[in-house]
Amino acid sequence: MISKKDVQHIAHLARLALTAEEEDRFVGELSAILGFVEKLNEADTEGVMPMTGGTMLAHVMREDAVSDPVLEGKHEQLLSAVPEKKDGWVKVKKIFS
Amino acid sequence: MDITSLTLSAAAKGLRERAFSVSDLVGAHLDAIAQKDGVLHAYLHVFDDAREAARSADIRIATANPLDIEALPPLFGVPIAVKDNILVEGRQATAGSKILEHYTASYDATVIRKLKEQGAIILGKTNMDEFAMGSSTEYSAFGPTKNPHDVTRVPGGSSGGSAAAVAGRMAIAALGSDTGGSIRQPAAFCGVVGMKPTYGAVSRHGLIAMASSLDVIGPLAKTVGDAEIIFDAIRGKDAFDATAYDETEIPVKHSMFDKKLKNLRVGVPKEYFGAGLDADVEKAVRRVLQNMEHAGARIEEVTLPHAHLALPAYYIIVPSEVSANLARLDGQRYGHHAKDADTLYDVYARSRDEGFGTEVKRRIMLGTYALSAGYYDAYYLKAQKVRRLIADDFNRAFERVDILIGPTTPAPAFPLGSRNDNPLEMYLADIYTVAVNLAGLPALSMPAGANATGLPIGLQLIAPRLEDKKLFHIAKQAEAVIGYTAKA
Numbered sequence: 001m002i003s004k005k006d007v008q009h010i011a012h013l014a015r016l017a018l019t020a021e022e023e024d025r026f027v028g029e030l031s032a033i034l035g036f037v038e039k040l041n042e043a044d045t046e047g048v049m050p051m052t053g054g055t056m057l058a059h060v061m062r063e064d065a066v067s068d069p070v071l072e073g074k075h076e077q078l079l080s081a082v083p084e085k086k087d088g089w090v091k092v093k094k095i096f097s
Numbered sequence: 098m099d100i101t102s103l104t105l106s107a108a109a110k111g112l113r114e115r116a117f118s119v120s121d122l123v124g125a126h127l128d129a130i131a132q133k134d135g136v137l138h139a140y141l142h143v144f145d146d147a148r149e150a151a152r153s154a155d156i157r158i159a160t161a162n163p164l165d166i167e168a169l170p171p172l173f174g175v176p177i178a179v180k181d182n183i184l185v186e187g188r189q190a191t192a193g194s195k196i197l198e199h200y201t202a203s204y205d206a207t208v209i210r211k212l213k214e215q216g217a218i219i220l221g222k223t224n225m226d227e228f229a230m231g232s233s234t235e236y237s238a239f240g241p242t243k244n245p246h247d248v249t250r251v252p253g254g255s256s257g258g259s260a261a262a263v264a265g266r267m268a269i270a271a272l273g274s275d276t277g278g279s280i281r282q283p284a285a286f287c288g289v290v291g292m293k294p295t296y297g298a299v300s301r302h303g304l305i306a307m308a309s310s311l312d313v314i315g316p317l318a319k320t321v322g323d324a325e326i327i328f329d330a331i332r333g334k335d336a337f338d339a340t341a342y343d344e345t346e347i348p349v350k351h352s353m354f355d356k357k358l359k360n361l362r363v364g365v366p367k368e369y370f371g372a373g374l375d376a377d378v379e380k381a382v383r384r385v386l387q388n389m390e391h392a393g394a395r396i397e398e399v400t401l402p403h404a405h406l407a408l409p410a411y412y413i414i415v416p417s418e419v420s421a422n423l424a425r426l427d428g429q430r431y432g433h434h435a436k437d438a439d440t441l442y443d444v445y446a447r448s449r450d451e452g453f454g455t456e457v458k459r460r461i462m463l464g465t466y467a468l469s470a471g472y473y474d475a476y477y478l479k480a481q482k483v484r485r486l487i488a489d490d491f492n493r494a495f496e497r498v499d500i501l502i503g504p505t506t507p508a509p510a511f512p513l514g515s516r517n518d519n520p521l522e523m524y525l526a527d528i529y530t531v532a533v534n535l536a537g538l539p540a541l542s543m544p545a546g547a548n549a550t551g552l553p554i555g556l557q558l559i560a561p562r563l564e565d566k567k568l569f570h571i572a573k574q575a576e577a578v579i580g581y582t583a584k585a
Contacts, residue, residue: 007462014420014465015427016458017446025455026462029520033463036521037409037476043483050481051488053340054296054310054537056562060339067336077203083434090430093441 001031100125101266105175105323108269112158112174113166119158119174122269123151123218126176130220130267137243139252139261141181142189143221150218157216170215171326177212178268180259181222182229183314184303185209192305193225193237193255196426196433196452206303207338208272208314208331215330220268223258227454228423229279229307231255232526235517236456243513244286246552250510253283253526259317260287270318270327274304276311277411278505278530281542284317285505285555288544290572291317292324295563296537297342299328300335308418311534321543321572328565342563349566358574359393364498368404369529375508381546381554382504388578389502399498401490406483407532408524413467413480414535419457420464426452459520488536495561500571504529505542505555529557539565541572546581 007026011018018026066072084091100122103111111117127147134140154174158166179185182192184202186209191197205213212219226236234242234257242257244250245265252261256273260283263271273280275293284291292315299314306312316327334343365386370379390396428434428448435447453461467476494501507528516523533540538559545556558575560568 002466006466010462010466010469013469014461015424015442015445015449016453016461017443017450018458019450022450022455022458026459029459030463030466032521033412033459034466037413037480039406039409040413040476040479040483043403043406043479043486045479045482045486048482048485050478051485051535052310052481054534055340055342056537057297057340057342062336062339074203077201081200081203081431083428083431092429093438093444095441 001034002027099266101129103269104319105269105326106320108175109171109173113169115158119151119154119218120148122174123147123176123220126220126267126269129265133265134267136248137245137261137265137267138240139223139242139258139265139267140178140221141191141193141224141239141258144188144219147176147218147220154216154218170330172212172330173216174218175269176218176220178220178223178259178262178271179209180225180256180271180273182225182274182305183209183272184305185219185222189222190305191239192229193227193239194452194454194457195238196448198238198433200431204303207300207335209303211331223256223262223271225258226255227457228305228419229255229274229276230419230456230460232278232282232523233511233516234258234283235513236454238454241513244510246288247510247550250512250552251286253286253510255279256291256317257283260284260289260291263287263289263317263319270316270323272314272327272331273317274312274314275534276307277415277534278527280315280317281505281530281540281555281557282527284542285553286510288547288553289317289319290321290324290541290543291315292328292541293533293539294328294332295342295347295539295565296534297340298332298347298539298563298565300333300338300341302335302337306422308415309422310418311415321541321569321576324541325569328569347563347565357392358389358578361389361394361500361571361574362498363389363394363396364399364494364501365396366401366404366494366501366503367398368401369503373507373525373528374504377548378504378506378508378554382502382556385545385556385575385579386502389575392574392578397498399494399501401494401532403483403486403490404532407487407535408528410480410483410487410535411531412463412524413476414484416460416464417467417477418464419460420468423457423461428452456520484535487532491536491538491559491561500568501559503557505557506530509548509552509554533559538562539568541568543572543576543579544581545579
């Protein structure tokens with residue numbers, strides 16, 4: 001159901017540099033899982049409203065302002081987690097080759 | 098007396114009566130970890146400075162007058178384990194993944210802030226399937242956890258480390274997270290109580306997200322009452338999680354709270370007793386139902402006609418949300434960063450390939466496919482419609498009964514390595530638990546007995562949305578008629 005070309009295309013969309021071995025593995029496994037979920041087509045969903053989330057709450061509003069002093073001043077901790085940085089900024093590689 | 102065998106309530110009482118100190122209690126658990134965790138591997142990271150926190154707590158108790166003692170919060174001085182996908186400031190939070198192996202949390206999750214405010218002592222971070230994807234803890238990048246009842250078997254997952262820590266007497270209680278059964282299934286396998294709150298009853302702020310419309314943090318403990326104490330400590334509204342309900346939306350008073358099991362209407366979903374259910378599990382669950390009936394409960398069969406579609410819907414919805422949530426792990430802002438990549442694309446693609454394990458990649462791939470152009474309606478939209486049908490099944494059942502009861506899992510803990518090669522077979526371990534998450538309901542697993550070889554069997558109770566307190570009330574009544582306590 002899923003071809004190797006499909007796997008390569010999905011891996012590109014998902015930003016995963018899969019090995020050739022992983023590509024082969026996912027051809028079989030994703031096909032098997034998609035075969036399993038085919039069961040969904042047994043359900044008559046004509047006119048059924050999709051359930052898009054887990055909560056029944058709606059329109060939860062809050063002030064657009066800093067509301068918690070505990071989270072302030074974390075700049076350094078956040079930056080310390082960045083693998084490559086320069087002068088307090090996140091350093092990225094060139095985008096075009 | 099071995100104080101690691103105490104329940105949370107008994108430990109709290111002992112501290113207040115000065116039968117032992119917080120240092121004694123915390124020390125005994127750290128010693129138990131040092132002694133047993135080399136084999137069990139429930140913890141990924143132990144907080145050795147918990148002894149210092151315990152000493153400070155002891156000073157507070159030593160200088161307290163009887164009124165102060167009475168005013169101590171329920172979790173004061175209680176040693177608790179925390180699943181490694183929940184952030185504790187200044188500590189590692191790997192979520193069981195190599196991609197976050199060297200990541201340090203920069204803030205406390207809301208649940209952690211609440212535990213700290215009560216004076217609970219955090220013992221460490223527990224092992225889990227990578228990013229909470231799995232049912233055995235074997236998908237942890239740091240090696241599997243073993244079941245304390247039989248070390249050749251899995252503890253369940255994904256909160257397997259938390260369940261094993263409680264069952265192995267290496268924590269009084271623990272926090273886990275449940276997206277499709279990840280608290281209840283390991284609780285069942287390890288013979289402890291595990292509770293999945295109503296979606297939104299507990300803030301998700303500071304929980305490393307897997308599937309945001311299903312994830313919820315909840316307690317694992319030795320008794321139903323202990324789990325309730327933790328639930329009460331962590332629940333409530335939070336400005337950082339718009340889906341979090343206010344405390345007051347969960348009724349703490351209910352007409353039925355005054356009665357025991359007499360005339361309680363118990364629904365038994367017939368779909369949860371079909372093919373694939375282990376005979377010992379069925380026997381143990383039927384025995385509890387019979388005891389409840391003797392105590393005056395009215396047992397009736399109910400039907401959840403779309404139950405067989407829960408797993409297929411789950412395995413579209415979860416991977417879809419996973420593929421979006423895990424996109425932020427880009428090797429650029431935090432986490433594993435691929436060396437010698439030339440372009441930004443390579444940094445992304447290689448960091449992610451090197452950092453993620455197979456099950457995580459499998460779900461990202463599946464979700465990316467389900468959400469991609471041309472397939473969205475056939476998979477994601479269809480699954481969301483089926484999700485509505487599944488939630489409606491429960492609503493209809495609860496028009497007739499107060500609670501649903503069945504097995505938590507089709508079988509007791511399986512041997513390590515027995516399901517690794519077949520992802521679909523691993524998914525089947527959650528067949529009775531995933532529908533509850535899709536519908537957003539509260540549910541609890543508690544020990545119902547054991548099979549001939551001593552492996553615990555879990556009983557699952559499911560209540561209507563926001564009726565978490567009723568769930569605890571009924572589970573306590575069930576606990577009284579079960580009369581089984583698991584020993585590891």
